[in-house]
Amino acid sequence: MTAQAQRREVETVTLDLLDTQIVNRLQDGFPISEQPYADVAAELGTDEATLIARIDALLDAGILTRFGPLYHAELLGGGLTLAAMRVAPEDFERVAAQVNAFPEVAHNYARDHELNMWFVLATETPQRIAQVVQAIEAVTGYRVYNMPKKEEFFVGLKFKV
């Protein structure tokens, strides 16, 4: 395996039964109560301290990327969009670095399509999206295909393990 291929290989982890139950249960929502960890721990047949330690470890290992309230960006008054670019292979790394340098770029993925770079922009105001799109076009010299959602049908993010 080449070094590059190794870097791209993402390690799959094997979770024990309790970790699996925690990952599944925590995707379903978390109580707003006096001692929410104790409530969830009781459901899972464990204790509060163990649950908190397991969540810490899952976050440290990068198995969970976040734990807490997941906010609706637009209802908070922010701007959110998905955008794509068609970048020539010889310019790809330069453009990726330029795009990633914008703090408004939350995620950026290379994809196997003519439109080969896809990123999410999150801004504090909806108006700011257009400004960032223009700024990215100016600095990279490439057109940005802006694809803000018109309607959302489902956001599940359920990964049952």
Place this chain on the structure above:
Amino acid sequence: MAAVLEPLCEGIDATDRRIVLATQAGLPRVSRPYHQLAADLGLTADEIMSRLQRMQRDGIIRRIGAVPNHYKLGFKGNGMSVWDVPDADVRVLGQRIGALESVSHCYHRPRHLPHWPYNLFAMVHGRDRVEVFMHVARIAELLGDSVRSHDVLFSTRILKKTGMRLLAE
């Protein structure tokens, strides 16, 4: 009170905003996390909890919970399936596709003709690409004659992945 923090929109006031700022990176992992937040922000735990409940009821908080790294959990096939369907049908079709267990996000987005004819996006997840293609075939079957064309885009590399900072400090 000094009007340093203006309300952002109808649904969220200055106090909500402070709660969002304090929790957008995560919830304290202590026995009484809402009491901890209350102490940090100079509010009562009851106020924190009732505001979180209200924001959740209003959809400002989608849910309180965990976001897993699906790659690490073994979901290595992650395809963005994109579909060109009639605009008049996109809502009915989107609701049908969004309800599938293999689909995590489903959106109606604008086309960019002639390069991009697709107006319905569905993120499809599986253990590998074969599993993703099976899910996509199932979607194609459900959409039937409504589909004019479709494609599946796989991610080949994560170029950047950070937590979304919804509000600036």
